[in-house]
Amino acid sequence: MAKNISFTIKYWKQNGPQDQGHFDTHEMKNIPDDTSFLEMLDILNEELIASGEEPFVFDHDCREGICGMCSLYINGTPHGKTERGATTCQLYMRRFNDGDVITVEPWRSAGFPVIKDCMVDRSAFDKIIQAGGYTSIRTGQAQDANAILIPKDDADEAMDCATCIGCGACVAACKNGSAMLFVSSKVSQLALLPQGRPEAAKRAKAMIARMDELGFGNCTNTRACEAVCPKNESIANIARLNREYIKAKMAD
Amino acid sequence: MSNDIIDQCVAQGVPFAREYGGMLANRSFGGAQVSRTFYAKGQTGQQLLLGAYSSLSAQVQTGKVKLYTRYEMEDVVIVDGHARGIIAKNLVTGGLERFTANAVVIATGGYGNAYFLSTNAMGCNCTAAIQCFRKGAYFANPSYVQIHPTCIPVHGDKQSKLTLMSESLRNDGRIWVPKKIEDAKALQAGTKKGSDIAEEDRDYYLERRYPAFGNLVPRDVASRAAKERCDKGFGVNNTGLAVFLDFSESINRLGIDTILQRYGNLFDMYEEITDVNPGEVANEINGVKYYNPMMIFPAIHYTMGGIWVDYELMTTIPGLFAIGECNFSDHGANRLGASALMQGLADGYFVLPYTIQNYLADQALWPKVPTDRPEFDEAEKGVQAEIDRLMNIRGKRSVDSIHKELGHIMWEHVGMGRTKEGLEEGLKLMKALREEFNTNLFIPGTKEGLNVELDKAIHLRDFILMGELVAYDALHREESCGGHFREEHQTEEGEAKRDDEKFFYVGCWEYQGDDTKAPELIKENLEYEAIKVQTRNYKN
Numbered sequence: 025m026a027k028n029i030s031f032t033i034k035y036w037k038q039n040g041p042q043d044q045g046h047f048d049t050h051e052m053k054n055i056p057d058d059t060s061f062l063e064m065l066d067i068l069n070e071e072l073i074a075s076g077e078e079p080f081v082f083d084h085d086c087r088e089g090i091c092g093m094c095s096l097y098i099n100g101t102p103h104g105k106t107e108r109g110a111t112t113c114q115l116y117m118r119r120f121n122d123g124d125v126i127t128v129e130p131w132r133s134a135g136f137p138v139i140k141d142c143m144v145d146r147s148a149f150d151k152i153i154q155a156g157g158y159t160s161i162r163t164g165q166a167q168d169a170n171a172i173l174i175p176k177d178d179a180d181e182a183m184d185c186a187t188c189i190g191c192g193a194c195v196a197a198c199k200n201g202s203a204m205l206f207v208s209s210k211v212s213q214l215a216l217l218p219q220g221r222p223e224a225a226k227r228a229k230a231m232i233a234r235m236d237e238l239g240f241g242n243c244t245n246t247r248a249c250e251a252v253c254p255k256n257e258s259i260a261n262i263a264r265l266n267r268e269y270i271k272a273k274m275a276d
Numbered sequence: 277m278s279n280d281i282i283d284q285c286v287a288q289g290v291p292f293a294r295e296y297g298g299m300l301a302n303r304s305f306g307g308a309q310v311s312r313t314f315y316a317k318g319q320t321g322q323q324l325l326l327g328a329y330s331s332l333s334a335q336v337q338t339g340k341v342k343l344y345t346r347y348e349m350e351d352v353v354i355v356d357g358h359a360r361g362i363i364a365k366n367l368v369t370g371g372l373e374r375f376t377a378n379a380v381v382i383a384t385g386g387y388g389n390a391y392f393l394s395t396n397a398m399g400c401n402c403t404a405a406i407q408c409f410r411k412g413a414y415f416a417n418p419s420y421v422q423i424h425p426t427c428i429p430v431h432g433d434k435q436s437k438l439t440l441m442s443e444s445l446r447n448d449g450r451i452w453v454p455k456k457i458e459d460a461k462a463l464q465a466g467t468k469k470g471s472d473i474a475e476e477d478r479d480y481y482l483e484r485r486y487p488a489f490g491n492l493v494p495r496d497v498a499s500r501a502a503k504e505r506c507d508k509g510f511g512v513n514n515t516g517l518a519v520f521l522d523f524s525e526s527i528n529r530l531g532i533d534t535i536l537q538r539y540g541n542l543f544d545m546y547e548e549i550t551d552v553n554p555g556e557v558a559n560e561i562n563g564v565k566y567y568n569p570m571m572i573f574p575a576i577h578y579t580m581g582g583i584w585v586d587y588e589l590m591t592t593i594p595g596l597f598a599i600g601e602c603n604f605s606d607h608g609a610n611r612l613g614a615s616a617l618m619q620g621l622a623d624g625y626f627v628l629p630y631t632i633q634n635y636l637a638d639q640a641l642w643p644k645v646p647t648d649r650p651e652f653d654e655a656e657k658g659v660q661a662e663i664d665r666l667m668n669i670r671g672k673r674s675v676d677s678i679h680k681e682l683g684h685i686m687w688e689h690v691g692m693g694r695t696k697e698g699l700e701e702g703l704k705l706m707k708a709l710r711e712e713f714n715t716n717l718f719i720p721g722t723k724e725g726l727n728v729e730l731d732k733a734i735h736l737r738d739f740i741l742m743g744e745l746v747a748y749d750a751l752h753r754e755e756s757c758g759g760h761f762r763e764e765h766q767t768e769e770g771e772a773k774r775d776d777e778k779f780f781y782v783g784c785w786e787y788q789g790d791d792t793k794a795p796e797l798i799k800e801n802l803e804y805e806a807i808k809v810q811t812r813n814y815k816n
Contacts, residue, residue, distance in 0.1 A: 147345060158330035158333055160334055161287045167287070170300055173298030174294050180293075180294075
């Protein structure tokens with residue numbers, strides 16, 4: 025049975041990338057603990073609008089953990105703390121206690137400029153994918169899918185890499201603002217599959233070059249990204265990316 | 277064509293499940309008795325989308341495609357009877373921008389969010405489609421709305437969204453409610469749990485009613501059967517609006533490891549939301565282990581109706597094309613599992629690229645349409661005037677509060693079981709709600725810059741018109757078929773009763789110049805040449 029909790033919410037307000045930004049606070053009363061975190065923010069916004077104020081702006085879309093839009097930094101952890109990893113939209117209020125102070129901030133990274141409040145521009149990730157996160161296949165020319173035999177273990181491992189939703193939590197958690205977990209998951213998915221091999225070397229080089237160009241930092245193996253990834257991507261992917269990259273560079 | 281789609285996706289690097297021999301694996305799905313669906317864990321749709329996104333990204337890199345993210349289409353511009361551009365709103369700056377084109381393709385999805393609570397993403401809206409409707413495109417079969425049986429039940433009035441649990445769960449999960457009404461009452465009061473009820477006291481109503489398909493009946497059948505049980509008082513949670521989906525039998529038969537391999541991520545997601553782990557032993561009765569069952573209930577999921585298109589996917593406005601869920605084609609009155617993916621990919625990869633050429637063939641002879649033409653001026657002025665109107669209502673109610681009310685009206689009167697009286701009442705309530713929206717809406721902030729509430733208000737204006745369209749179509753269609761169920765038209769066993777004599781047509785609706793005027797019906801008769809029309813039987 026749901027119980028109600030009351031708490032204080034401190035949320036980040038910032039009017040565009042140039043604004044300095046500040047925290048606003050609001051007292052939340054009697055919120056059922058089976059409410060999702062984003063639904064709690066909906067309630068906050070209803071209260072703000074009722075008093076004539078502008079709502080708190082944040083990104084969200086599918087609200088079932090697959091689109092990668094929701095992106096809140098909650099009490100110092102991207103997406104908030106859960107044991108097995110979940111996106112912000114799958115965080116429920118039963119994780120919080122009566123009397124808590126809950127702090128909500130945007131992803132903070134040079135690569136993700138703030139649009140407004142906690143809505144950030146993550147099109148840098150699109151640009152990294154555009155650099156090479158695909159197989160160059162023209163529609164209508166594909167060969168029979170069963171003509172490419174793929175060992176089950178490889179397919180399963182590629183699937184695990186493919187579950188990355190590109191939310192950017194890895195960047196937000198990293199002290200260097202590195203996008204390595206994201207890039208390595210995408211590179212790994214295609215590196216593990218025969219369809220991705222022909223362009224593997226080119227892809228690793230191009231995606232890393234684009235990542236550097238866009239201002240993301242380097243990896244120093246702190247594993248902060250792995251700890252917060254809602255899809256449990258492993259830093260073994262980063263090791264694979266490094267191997268792919270070194271192989272490609274050696275061949276140059 | 278479905279083979280071409282799978283080939284295409286595999287070539288893109290979509291990691292479909294494989295057998296040990298390296299071939300593609302299959303599984304069964306709702307509405308099918310054989311295993312013929314390719315899959316990627318419980319997230320096939322998401323992986324197909326990522327595959328399409330990667331191919332799109334490749335084209336962006338070559339410079340052939342330019343992405344405009346955080347933009348929304350507000351109007352289609354018609355020049356000499358042809359769609360020749362759009363007016364779009366830059367959601368970040370709030371500014372309107374003009375785009376000129378040889379043809380316009382909308383791929384803007386369905387209208388499920390008219391019900392407020394649905395499995396659609398929060399951003400899904402029907403504004404682009406409705407604007408095309410206002411400009412003269414016919415809207416076909418709006419009453420065909422799919423209600424998905426396996427969603428997490430509604431838990432309170434603050435809920436914003438219903439979470440879909442993958443249909444694949446019905447492969448190994450068995451759906452049931454208690455046989456005895458006193459057990460159902462105890463479950464509703466919270467004095468009993470699902471795992472307290474022994475096998476012999478469980479009513480596996482889908483297996484009972486549909487022995488041939490069992491738990492894999494099509495979605496509409498499964499949804500209505502759940503509603504029927506809950507209406508009779510057999511619901512299993514505190515609201516009485518939920519049924520169980522139970523894995524005890526398959527876990528006991530196949531072992532927990534196999535089940536977790538198949539559905540582990542879905543079990544995790546379910547536990548994160550509800551605090552209940554379906555993979556955990558909860559009770560043992562007479563030596564049989566009972567696991568925590570999931571609770572599920574039907575929710576709005578997909579809309580078969582949409583903008584009318586011809587075989588070339590062109591709407592009734594020349595040069596305006598509609599693809600994917602936003603058109604009405606392919607599914608008829610119902611849609612079986614996995615086929616929305618088929619339609620989305622078929623239209624985009626394999627149909628439109630060929631058919632649009634017929635329209636574009638003589639375009640080289642046409643003069644380029646500049647964006648300073650009066651048609652663009654007029655369209656932009658219209659959008660601007662609407663934005664000003666909405667901003668200046670300055671009433672008392674938030675967009676969401678009115679949207680929730682619309683959702684209640686839709687679910688109550690235009691939902692799973694429809695009646696003449698209910699639909700007429702729904703139409704009356706929606707008319708009153710539009711008046712409330714037009715006079716009592718409050719949007720904070722200004723129209724300049726990012727204003728989320730303003731954008732939601734534009735969507736809601738169109739959801740109200742959409743809701744009415746669904747109700748008008750449902751009211752006129754005096755039969756039950758697929759996603760449309762009229763309680764007056766059912767067999768003695770409670771199955772849908774079609775009336776091919778009177779309703780063997782596509783119901784197309786034409787806008788009459790004003791949102792408050794009822795749309796006009798135009799019929800497109802159905803002509804079948806290769807197949808014999810019959811009613812599917814899921815019982816035996």
